[in-house]
Amino acid sequence: MKPISYLAAPLWAVLLASGAKSFRANPLLGSAWLNRHGLHMARVRLAGHMAKKRRARLAAFVDADDIADYARDGFVLRHNFLPPALFDEIRRDLESHPLRSWERREGATVTRRASLDRPDVDGRPALTAFLDDKRLFDLMRYVAGCGGEPLTHVQTVIAEPDPSRPDPQNTLHMDTFHSTAKAWLYLQDVGPEDGPLLYVPGSHLITPGRLEWEHDLSMRAARDPDPEIAAGSFRIDRDTVARLGYREPLAMTVPANTLVVADTHGFHARCASARPTCRSEIYASLRRNPFLPVTGMHLHTMPGIRGKLSTRQAQIDGLLERFGIRGPWKDVPAKRLVDPPSI
Numbered sequence: 342m343k344p345i346s347y348l349a350a351p352l353w354a355v356l357l358a359s360g361a362k363s364f365r366a367n368p369l370l371g372s373a374w375l376n377r378h379g380l381h382m383a384r385v386r387l388a389g390h391m392a393k394k395r396r397a398r399l400a401a402f403v404d405a406d407d408i409a410d411y412a413r414d415g416f417v418l419r420h421n422f423l424p425p426a427l428f429d430e431i432r433r434d435l436e437s438h439p440l441r442s443w444e445r446r447e448g449a450t451v452t453r454r455a456s457l458d459r460p461d462v463d464g465r466p467a468l469t470a471f472l473d474d475k476r477l478f479d480l481m482r483y484v485a486g487c488g489g490e491p492l493t494h495v496q497t498v499i500a501e502p503d504p505s506r507p508d509p510q511n512t513l514h515m516d517t518f519h520s521t522a523k524a525w526l527y528l529q530d531v532g533p534e535d536g537p538l539l540y541v542p543g544s545h546l547i548t549p550g551r552l553e554w555e556h557d558l559s560m561r562a563a564r565d566p567d568p569e570i571a572a573g574s575f576r577i578d579r580d581t582v583a584r585l586g587y588r589e590p591l592a593m594t595v596p597a598n599t600l601v602v603a604d605t606h607g608f609h610a611r612c613a614s615a616r617p618t619c620r621s622e623i624y625a626s627l628r629r630n631p632f633l634p635v636t637g638m639h640l641h642t643m644p645g646i647r648g649k650l651s652t653r654q655a656q657i658d659g660l661l662e663r664f665g666i667r668g669p670w671k672d673v674p675a676k677r678l679v680d681p682p683s684i
């Protein structure tokens with residue numbers, strides 16, 4: 342740990358009651374002794390309990406079919422999510438007109454995110470209609486088990502097959518120790534060769550075996566050579582998935598205009614691409630403090646922030662960069678869907 346990290350020491354205990362997940366960055370979260378005595382398990386159990394209570398309150402806003410699918414699988418998949426005319430108009434718009442964009446590289450994969458902040462979609466009626474449609478966002482709140490405002494982008498994943506530069510997203514993993522929601526509305530057909538999302542159905546369910554597996558890993562996670570595990574995003578292999586009693590991972594090969602909303606406490610990955618691929622989707626994510634008793638009061642809904650999340654995030658990244666803390670996302674020129682990456 343860097344000496345400067347000790348400046349944050351008073352925060353370590355406070356962060357136990359937050360969504361903080363890094364075993365390496367927080368010596369309390371990473372303590373083998375505390376985790377042997379149940380710290381990580383207690384956080385998983387309490388977060389799961391609170392999510393269940395909040396989810397019950399959010400159920401009134403989603404369809405019974407969605408509730409049943411989520412309960413069984415941990416994700417909801419809906420074909421033809423948008424009216425076809427609106428979907429075509431959105432795609433035409435994104436292919437012809439650029440949006441403010443940021444890119445990051447992980448291995449041989451470049452991910453681009455383009456802003457859907459309200460000022461950026463001003464005068465673009467199809468994108469505005471999409472953002473005004475509450476169905477996706479209500480479903481995300483239910484799956485995440487929290488209220489609040491998802492962060493929404495147009496995302497393009499440009500992947501080159503290159504085993505010498507592995508993409509950490511290709512390994513089955515859970516994002517963190519509690520329910521969070523990610524959503525993909527696919528703008529093109531996704532075939533088996535297009536790096537589809539892989540999800541282990543039912544792996545959002547915290548079985549005794551799963552809890553035991555997390556408990557075991559939590560005692561050594563801080564020193565794990567895999568930085569993703571040390572950061573709290575546990576990796577798992579297929580044999581262990583089967584041993585824990587979960588079903589076979591399912592590849593989401595779907596036609597365009599399919600929506601997938603998944604709880605990413607469940608195990609998931611991006612299938613490695615066997616050939617160069619370029620896949621675009623409207624992508625949204627929602628993650629909040631998992632211990633909150635309420636569904637309201639989200640920072641993202643405050644005046645000056647609501648509808649401007651990408652702008653505010655870019656401003657924060659810019660500020661951090663002035664203090665030498667570089668995030669993974671790089672500013673790039675405004676891009677259309679079909680434009681090549683800049684990094």
Ligand SMILES: [Fe+2]
Pocket residue numbers: 514515516605609
């Ligand atoms: Fe993930």
